[in-house]
Amino acid sequence: MRISVIGCGYLGAVHAAAMAQLGHDVVGVDVDPAKVDALSHARAPFFEPGLPELLREAADTGRLRFTTDMGEIAGAQVHFICVGTPQKRGEFGADLAYVDAAFDGVMAHLGPDGVVVGKSTVPVGTAERLAQRLTDAGSTATLVWNPEFLREGFAVQDTLHPDRLVYGVPAGEAGERAKAALDEVYATPLSEGTPLVVTDYATAQLVKVAANSFLATKISFINAMAELCEATGADVTSLADAIGHDARIGRRFLNAGLGFGGGCLPKDIRAFMARAGELGVDQALSFLREVDSINMRRRVRMVDLAREVCDGSIVGRRVAVLGASFKPDSDDVRDSPALSVAAQMQLQGARVVVTDPQAIDNARAKWPDLSFAETAEEAATDADVVLLATEWTEYRELNPEKLATVVRSRNIVDGRNVLDPATWRAAGWTYRALGRP
Numbered sequence: 001m002r003i004s005v006i007g008c009g010y011l012g013a014v015h016a017a018a019m020a021q022l023g024h025d026v027v028g029v030d031v032d033p034a035k036v037d038a039l040s041h042a043r044a045p046f047f048e049p050g051l052p053e054l055l056r057e058a059a060d061t062g063r064l065r066f067t068t069d070m071g072e073i074a075g076a077q078v079h080f081i082c083v084g085t086p087q088k089r090g091e092f093g094a095d096l097a098y099v100d101a102a103f104d105g106v107m108a109h110l111g112p113d114g115v116v117v118g119k120s121t122v123p124v125g126t127a128e129r130l131a132q133r134l135t136d137a138g139s140t141a142t143l144v145w146n147p148e149f150l151r152e153g154f155a156v157q158d159t160l161h162p163d164r165l166v167y168g169v170p171a172g173e174a175g176e177r178a179k180a181a182l183d184e185v186y187a188t189p190l191s192e193g194t195p196l197v198v199t200d201y202a203t204a205q206l207v208k209v210a211a212n213s214f215l216a217t218k219i220s221f222i223n224a225m226a227e228l229c230e231a232t233g234a235d236v237t238s239l240a241d242a243i244g245h246d247a248r249i250g251r252r253f254l255n256a257g258l259g260f261g262g263g264c265l266p267k268d269i270r271a272f273m274a275r276a277g278e279l280g281v282d283q284a285l286s287f288l289r290e291v292d293s294i295n296m297r298r299r300v301r302m303v304d305l306a307r308e309v310c311d312g313s314i315v316g317r318r319v320a321v322l323g324a325s326f327k328p329d330s331d332d333v334r335d336s337p338a339l340s341v342a343a344q345m346q347l348q349g350a351r352v353v354v355t356d357p358q359a360i361d362n363a364r365a366k367w368p369d370l371s372f373a374e375t376a377e378e379a380a381t382d383a384d385v386v387l388l389a390t391e392w393t394e395y396r397e398l399n400p401e402k403l404a405t406v407v408r409s410r411n412i413v414d415g416r417n418v419l420d421p422a423t424w425r426a427a428g429w430t431y432r433a434l435g436r437p
């Protein structure tokens with residue numbers, strides 16, 4: 001099937017390559033010429049495990065190409081909209097300017113049997129508005145809402161083998177046609193038994209933000225427990241293990257620490273609250289305000305812990321921050337808790353050096369005033385305190401004896417609860433963590 005993918009960022013680039021891998025003929029369109037140039041040469045424009053291999057395989061089949069020219073989508077039957085929906089500056093709501101621009105571009109080249117597939121995460125009501133635009137223009141093409149649930153770091157696997165597929169379709173014959181087209185697109189995962197939920201537009205859009213709200217709530221729940229653990233001397237990691245054994249609760253997404261960041265969970269819960277307000281049901285989501293506050297408090301707590309181990313002041317102190325990306329196995333620094341902590345400490349007078357295996361370039365572009373080092377040892381040289389902010393495997397496996405030879409003072413704050421306190425203390429370190437004694 002001929003497919004176009006509009007917007008080739010963390011979602012779209014992986015989606016385009018995966019669709020080619022599934023046997024489709026794909027053109028990816030992006031307004032960023034540098035991204036298109038990289039992708040056209042089968043180079044991933046960002047770090048995502050497995051994507052370079054997927055791009056190369058797809059390039060070899062000749063079924064995948066990228067362009068900045070929207071005109072090249074003409075002739076494709078299915079058009080995926082994968083552009084960004086960032087938080088509006090100074091507001092909670094989502095900025096839909098990119099979705100609208102992409103939709104305009106698709107409409108200009110849409111055939112009568114075309115299917116437009118929304119993948120971006122949008123406020124409920126957006127699909128209905130876009131479908132109305134098709135009707136108003138006299139188009140016989142159909143809109144489907146097909147939210148995406150991939151995780152960065154696992155994006156290739158999640159796209160090729162999703163946990164579930166959700167189609168939000170209009171009622172009647174148009175909806176049946178659109179469903180049939182998507183069934184053809186996803187024939188391989190469907191044949192492997194991927195669960196499929198076919199529903200209306202509103203439900204499909206809500207499924208996406210509900211899922212992210214639930215995940216954010218789970219993280220903030222355990223981080224609220226971490227606050228209780230800090231007040232009582234209890235250990236949040238044991239607590240999470242113990243409650244996680246209950247299958248109704250489950251252990252996944254109960255890792256306490258610096259909390260959630262990235263280009264999705266924070267902005268999605270805020271946009272959801274904003275939309276609930278517009279719909280007159282803001283009380284229904286008032287708990288998400290608390291989820292957000294608990295999350296942001298962890299960043300402040302991390303700075304306070306660093307101050308405590310530095311005898312009450314970080315002014316002029318050398319601080320090593322291990323990690324810049326919002327999570328391991330990604331170079332994405334959007335709303336990164338690690339960089340938020342680094343920037344706060346720098347603003348409060350500390351001399352901060354940040355390191356990361358993949359995200360230094362992105363971090364430097366966003367926070368040019370911070371200093372950066374290539375390795376953990378380099379960042380930790382002469383440090384008064386080392387902060388583990390993103391749990392990359394190489395930081396989990398750091399050797400406390402070796403690191404002790406480069407620091408000025410053996411102080412470590414484990415922002416992700418991934419180090420063994422006994423090992424670090426045995427090597428002479430003062431070990432502090434978020435929610436663990």
Ligand SMILES: NC(=O)C1=CN([C@@H]2O[C@H](COP(=O)(O)OP(=O)(O)OC[C@H]3O[C@@H](n4cnc5c(N)ncnc54)[C@H](O)[C@@H]3O)[C@@H](O)[C@H]2O)C=CC1
Binds near residue numbers: 006029102149
């Ligand atoms: N990153 C992720 O893990 C996931 C993201 N999502 C959602 O997918 C959407 C995209 O997110 P990301 O890929 O992370 O964003 P991104 O910022 O990495 O990518 C968006 C891309 O769209 C391009 N673009 C903007 N306007 C365009 C236009 N008019 N025509 C063509 N290209 C255009 C940008 O240049 C950029 O490359 C968001 O709504 C996000 O919430 C959903 C699931 C997972």
Ligand SMILES: O=C(O)[C@H]1O[C@H](OP(=O)(O)OP(=O)(O)OC[C@H]2O[C@@H](n3ccc(=O)[nH]c3=O)[C@H](O)[C@@H]2O)[C@H](O)[C@@H](O)[C@@H]1O
Binds near residue numbers: 121151215256262327
């Ligand atoms: O809508 C999206 O874009 C995506 O958002 C999240 O995926 P992602 O942002 O890639 O990363 P997660 O693995 O969910 O982690 C998000 C943040 O939560 C933090 N986290 C995660 C798990 C945990 O137990 N504790 C915790 O603090 C991570 O460090 C990270 O900062 C969802 O997991 C995806 O299903 C969804 O598609």
